[in-house]
Structure formats: structure tokens, C-alpha cells
Amino acid sequence: MSSPIEIVSAVFSQYFDWIMFAAMGLVALWSVSRRNGKQRHARQLLRKAIHEDATAISLHPEVDPRRCTGCGTCTAACPEGEVLQLVKHRSVLVAPAKCVGHGECERACPMGAITLVFGTKTRGIDIPRITSDFETNVPGVYIAGELGGMGLIRNAVKQGHLAAKHALENLRTIGGHTDTDILIVGAGPAGMSASLTAVAAKKRYLCIEQNSFGGTVANFPRQKIVMTSPVVLPIVGPLKFKSNKVPKEELLEKWERIRKATTLKIQEAITFRGFEVHNGIFVVATSAGLIRTRKVILAMGVRGTPRKLGLPNEDLPKVTYHLVDPQQYRNRSIAIVGSGNSAAEAAIALANPRYENKVTLLVRGQGLSRCNDENERNVSALIAEDRIQMLTASEVKEIDRDFLVVQQKEQTVQLPNDYLLILAGTELPHKFLMGLGIEIEKKFGEPLATKLPDRKAL
Ligand SMILES: Cc1cc2nc3c(=O)[nH]c(=O)nc-3n(C[C@H](O)[C@H](O)[C@H](O)COP(=O)(O)OP(=O)(O)OC[C@H]3O[C@@H](n4cnc5c(N)ncnc54)[C@H](O)[C@@H]3O)c2cc1C
Incomplete structure (x- = not known):
């Protein structure tokens, strides 16, 4: 008599072809249903974006459907999550408001079907006019980093370097005394990188900073996780971390060590106010007096003026526009206005x-x-645990010492309130720039004039 194992193996060998055929069929069915599920989800996201009239006007990808083969490489490359998804076998921006312009999709696309653009055909965005070398229409004045319209530390570092390199290669021999060859305004990643470039070129430079070294990163909340792609700093070389997500303290500690090792000339607590040009020399007004320089790099970022609600009582001490140390807030009723990552x-x-x-x-x-x-997932989990309450379609109407009046759809709600955090973005300093003679242009779905080289080129 045959054993059960022998019987199974006899059946298996007799019907091998059929079994393999059925298995392959099941795999194919599973993969089609998975793909259909993903497509349904992508269409849902797209419908939601259309319903909410969500558009990306800051730097975002534009996909050329004639070149896109629907391979999905770009959808997997985005660090922010489901921003680009395949709809009808083509990559589509299904969550435009979530795009922060990483540009990983553009780099990942094997077909060159993605271009990073500012604004859309119908909605323009104002950004300073700069050349491919980051020089503004005012000869000798450069804009680097987020002030030029592109966020992220990696971009700031590259732009600071390229702007300083061009400025230093084009120092004209002008008669008359100057205090420095190049004045860098702002000591965030763009200003730091520009300063290191000047050190490497052994040129005279000075970096002034109204607050403290580190720029926006220094003002992130305690222990905030920062997403950093590897960058190459002039003099220092590649700056790598064990992971691409590091607490801000670790990033700042590294920058601080670089600052000390290279004895960077950064003067803190000095505010830039403007300049005049006399015989080709910039006479720069600062809170510490006049500085005469041949070139100016504005690396001031965009976080100077937080967006306000424009309500009476907004100057109460309980209203704030930054969260630096969450530990300061205990057993309090706190309202946060905003729908972005900071909020x-x-x-x-x-x-x-x-x-x-x-x-x-x-x-x-x-x-x-x-x-x-x-x-978004973390907030949803905390809402489910009743640790965060979210009021959608809501607007603060009144700020009182002990409460807020909030309009939510047709009803008015009174919320007990000890602190109000307004994290609703910033006012761009374009008026200030125009006052310096720098032109601002409106971009309607156009790429930046500058083309950033890849990392190795630095
Ligand atoms: C909440 C939040 C989270 C973020 N998370 C990430 C992330 O995870 N990864 C990432 O890559 N990017 C992140 N970013 C973006 C990143 O911080 C910025 O793109 C980057 O810091 C821009 O660098 P910058 O040098 O151009 O400007 P900033 O870092 O803003 O530095 C500009 C400096 O100029 C100074 N300054 C301004 N005006 C004057 C003046 N008149 N005189 C003197 N000094 C002046 C400011 O005080 C500031 O220190 C985040 C931003 C925010 C707001």
C-alpha cells in the first residue's frame, strides 16, 4: 500500500502542469486586483484634490503624459508618501498640496518625463528673478536658499555654494576701501555653505545673522526629526548620517562642529536693513552699522514674518507662531491653527x-x-485615541484671554484656551526685496532658471 506522501506526490506529478497553471493564474489575479485597488485609491485621492481645489503652486513635478510609461518609479521615490500615483497607467499629481519639491521623482524617472515647475498655467507664484548663477537683476546681489523659492536644506546648501562661487569668481577690481569681498546675509544652511565656499576660495567674507547660527533648523521644536538627504559641504565634503531622519539637535551639533573647525566668520544678532550702491561698492546698512562690500548674498530664508490671523488680541502673550519646546506646555488647553507639517x-x-x-x-x-x-497617519491615530481633537472647516473668529470663538460651518463654538499656536506659513519678504530694486516675477508652470548640478559636481 502507498503512503499518503507517495499518493500526493503521484497526483502532483500527474497534474503538475495544471497545478502550475492554476498557481500562475492566482498570482496574476492577485496582482491585477492589487493594481486595481491601488488605481481606485489613486482616483479617490485625485477626486479629493479636485473637490478641495488643491493645487501645488510652489515647486512641484509636472508629468509629460506622452513620455510617461507608467512604470511607477516616481511614485515610489517620493519621501512625502502618496503624492504622485498612477491613474490610467500614467503618473498623476494626486495630492498636490503635500508636495514640498523634493524632486526625487524627477531624478527617479527613467524617461525624463518629469519637470519641476513653479505655479500652474492658471495660478502664478511670485518668486525673485534670478539667473542660472543665482544673481538677481541687481548686478552683484545674489539670492540663495529658500528665499529664491526652493525649500529644503539640501537645495539651500547647493545654492549657497553656487551663488558664492559665482560671486567670488566675478569680483571686479574696484577702487576704494571695502570691509569684505562678500557679505552673506543669514546663517542657515545656504549662508553656511556660502561662507564655507568663501573660506575654501581664501577670500574675505562676512556672514551676518539676525538670530543665531542654524537658520530655520535652529528654531525647529526640540527633538524634531529632520529629513536630510546627503549633502556635500565645501571644505568639509560629504555630510552623512546613519539615517536620513535625524533629530534637529544632531544636525545642529554637526553644523556647530564644522563652524568651529573652520572658524567661520558668522556675526550673530546683526540685522540686515538694506544697501546703497556707491561707485560699484555696496554700502550695507545693518543694526551694527555700515558694511562696505563688493558682493551681497541674500540667504535670508522666508521665515521672518509668520502669517497672522489679523484678529484683535493677537498680541496676547498666549498667542505664538513657533513651537520650540513642547515640554513647556503641561496640562493646558492648546489650539493649533494650520494644516501643514508644522501644525x-x-x-x-x-x-x-x-x-x-x-x-x-x-x-x-x-x-x-x-x-x-x-x-497625517500619526495625527489620525491620536484623534482615534482622543488625544487630539480636530475641527475641520473651522476659522478662529475671536481671541479672548481664556477662550477662543471658532466658526465651524454654520455653528459657533467657544473653546477653552490657554495657548494659541498659529502655524499657517509665512509672509514672503517680496516687498522688502522690491525695495532693494530686486525684480519679482510670476511663474506659471515654469521651471527655475537655474539647473542644479548633482551632488558629485560640488
Ligand atoms: C516646520 C519645518 C520643517 C521642515 N523640515 C525640513 C526637513 O525635514 N528637511 C529639509 O530638508 N527641510 C525642512 N524644512 C525646510 C528647511 O528648513 C529650509 O528649506 C531651509 O532651512 C532653508 O535654508 P536657508 O538657509 O535658505 O534659510 P533659513 O534656514 O531660513 O535661514 C535664513 C536665516 O537668515 C536669517 N535672516 C533673515 N532675515 C535676516 C536679516 N534681515 N538680517 C540677518 N539675518 C536674517 C534668519 O534669522 C535665518 O537664520 C522645514 C521647514 C519648516 C518650517
């Missing part, structure tokens, strides 16, 4: 059960339309 991350930090706060997120739209998938 989401502040809510997550403040809802830590150790602090016992009552956290309310006040968003204008239907949800956290402008934040990445990870933050």
Missing part, C-alpha cells in the same frame, strides 16, 4: 500623554491637506 508635528508633540494637554487642531479645509502621509 501636525506640533499637535503630535503636545499631545504626548506625559504633558496631559488638551490639543485641538483647527483646519480650514476638510483635513490635513498639506502634510505628509506619516504625519
